[in-house]
Amino acid sequence: MMKQKRRHVTLEHVATHAGVSRSTASLALRGSSHISEATRERVQASMRELGYIYDRVAANLRSKDSSTVGLIIMELANPFYSELLVGIHHELDKFGKTVILGTTFDSPAIQERLLSTMLENRVGGIILSAVPGSSSEPINRFRDLGIPLVLINRKLQGAECDFVGVDNVEGGRIAIEHLIRKGHRRIAFLGGLPQLSTWRGRKQGYDEAHRMAGLEIDPTLVIESRATRQGGIEAIQKLLALPSPPTAAFCYNDTIAIAVCMHLQSVGLVPGRDLAIVGFDDIPEATIFSPKLTTVSSYIRLLGEHAARLLHARIDGADAPPQSVIVQPELIVRDSCSDPAKKSE
Template identity: 75%
Template sequence: MKTSKKRSHVTLQDVAAHAGVSRATASLVLRGSPNISEATRQKVLAAMQQLGYVYDRIAANLRSNASSTVGLIIMELANPFYSELLVGIHQELDKFGYTVILGTTFDSHAIQERLLSTMLEHRVGGIILSAVPGSSSEGVNQIIKLGIPVVLVGRKIANVSCDYVGIDNVRGGQIAAEHLIRKGHRRIAFLGGFSQLSSWQERKRGYDQAHYAAGLPIDNNLVVETPATRQGGIAAIQKVLTAPEPPTAAFCYNDMIAIGAMMQMKEMGFVPGRDMAIVGFDDIPEATIFSPKLTTVSSFPRLMGIHAARLLHAQIEGAADEPQTIILQPELIVRESCSYAKNQTRA
């Protein structure tokens, strides 16, 4: 009890003295200033943790329900998946009167860490996070220990116990590959994304399972990792189409990669959907606009956002006990980009 009393009176000046810096420098660290060296920032953060400054100041605000602001950290808004996710989150949080602070990481660990620190400075009541690939559990677990609710959406972090909303990626990868196999394709590429992502690993597992069930070998030369963007799709399709034994079909990690791949196919003189079958993942609005219209697996991003917002609100209100996991079931949306393999007759 004595320790708790002593910590409740820790000031920023105490932190500065403990870290061997000025109070102004400690304040700049709190505000996330880019003018502070990493070594100094780590010294100040360590002093805050050792003296209990961060724990007591932020937790006290949360206990008094002083904040009606929540943080949302996503990869980017250029990907329509995240735009749809944001719509769902706002749609639900607006009902409860929350204000949302939005941050975009562009899949950078440094930016994600800085955004999490900024959320703490603004004493948010909770955070919805779509984590960058390979995120460490340390930072998020630290926030959870402060009593700040966290909901992960779309991407898991190993060794973090908190609410999670996602899609059944294994099933999604499986139904995508099965559809191509039913079309007579035997060399199917898996294009884009990075293997550090839990969603990539799960979609790849579904892709593998469909091959095993059909008795088909998996050619690792057809598994190409790239950023989950149009440019990533362009690079991935160039690699497999110029290979000695190119595939006849491709399952893409997401729709952005699939659209980039089809754009590049046209540039190279191929006809998407005829010369090569393409399946995406997410069912973004552009999937119905591009020609040919994209066959894809719907991940219901707007619904994911609604569920994430509801879980966060329940935590902030103290209505939730154990961490909850909500897994949505994917749906294959068949359009025009999936031809039968050449010399394959329809069943």
Template identity: 50%
Template sequence: MNGLGEIMSNKQSRRVTLMEVANHAGVSRATASLVARNSTKISNDTKEKVLQSMKELGYVYDRIAANLRSQTSTTIGIIITDVANTFFSELLLGVHQELEKFGYTVFLGTTFDSVDNQVKLISTMLEHRVGGIILCPVSSTSTETIERVQNIDIPMVVAVRELPFIETNYVGLNYTQGAKKATSYLLEKGHTRIAFLGGRSESSTWHERIEGFYQAHQNAGINVDSSLIVDSSPTREGGIEAVQTIINHPNRPTAIFCFSDMIAFGVIIGLRKAGITPGEDIEIVGFDNVPETEIVYPPLTTVSSFPQQIGAEAANLLHKKMTSDTNEKERIILQPELVKRDK
């Protein structure tokens, strides 16, 4: 057996080469390479002929090898904490919409807020020679993790959660101002006992929110009851657990400011299970303005953190760092908005 039959018989045991595709299509290897890289320099007829040969031969483009030859990579690593959280779904939408414009391929990983998972994902992405990384870090990320990437000169943009004590490219929100707006809204409605529920206390975003929470109280001349501040995992389940702590409080709060909308959804479930009516017995405000806040009952007043815009800004900043020679670190901070949804 020879010719095409020999190539087909070996297709399962070895990778078909670009030269074999070129010979089969009757074009040069350079032309076949341009087609594989989706170049616009090739006529549609030639492109279709080469693509048909690729299909018949079972050719798979070796992107890693191509990156090594050109010393560049069109693969981007994105690491988030929880794919089930709608906030990150919105953020990913913003990232993908921008990266597609530049022709990047996305390699997605989820840490579930685990440091070990994050270390493994970063290692895997580095092994696959990604050209850059967008990292939404876990709560207790160490400086060593970031320094490892920076030391091998791969552009990185940290998003959502800023890392103290280390200089990085960063895109996020003014969380302090957002929490201040939400808490002031509750105080202006006459609430003087407000709980702060959810989020990891070791997280920078938790500290920024709690700062805004305290600032609003201070401006209103009202003391904060620290027994009404309860941290938890930033999930729906975390909200259910956190609200149990204050349900039986001897001086129960009349309002709750939640670390995130996911926490708020859990708080609503927890209150209902205890026979307490959300929005009537206890008022609730969330943070993030994910799509479900409009359809949950009662509709949730929340702080918009613009996850799609954060994703888009992070993607554009990473592309900028990958295509320029500057090592200067940049910070992009978006301003929050309070979205009121009174009954």
């Protein structure tokens, strides 16, 4: 026996079933305050009973403004992006926006495909953490189409759009100055890749703090890796293999810093005592791990909130040259940085 084809349920069917007009059903669907709660509940009950599925793409095509916003980030496994997502959602919920999420895993091909998908779904705007080294051409295409796009965390050369990020130079500088005040003179910079604008900013701060203190930089102490836990393990393994290891390490992010601490413990060393550690971002795990991580806070959720507000203003018609919102970082001192002299205690 052939399976009967399921009937496509329209808003007209829902309205008839609920005993209201189509316009009333539409208002109920959009959460309008112009109808009573009892009518809204009756319409929603009919939608559930009939199996009505809202065609948001079609609605966006009919409407001048889309209620959806695209968010494209590297991955959710990195706690930085999880916190960023919370900040963005928290702010966009105020404006009744729905977020369509895509993850690139730092692949230019995936980023290009996701941007095309966002266009096909008629999003009202996009927040993008750009893949390093990617072209600005697809970004500027959105501008030409009148679709607002905000870059977050990572800058992209040649992209003519709004940007929200942290002052990475200042963040790197205050991290190294803290270690120098503690008495450290050989300080490593672990993890991250030069293709990342965030890495270049933090490295500039690292260099400036050394120069201001009259300290030479040993290039063997700058070890690149992917900004992942595995990358952190690989970086600390290379560092410990050096003939003259440093007494402290500034890590590109907290994920790397925590991986470094875990590896030190696995080889019988004590993080904070045998190697002072400073991270970057202040993810929630920084206060859970032992020792609690000294880190530079980039106020991740605030970055997300700034990006969401800026994008909403653009969607709402704000007409001004591209803006850059730069959040000032703060050093959060915890337990992972002892003085070099205390190693022998």
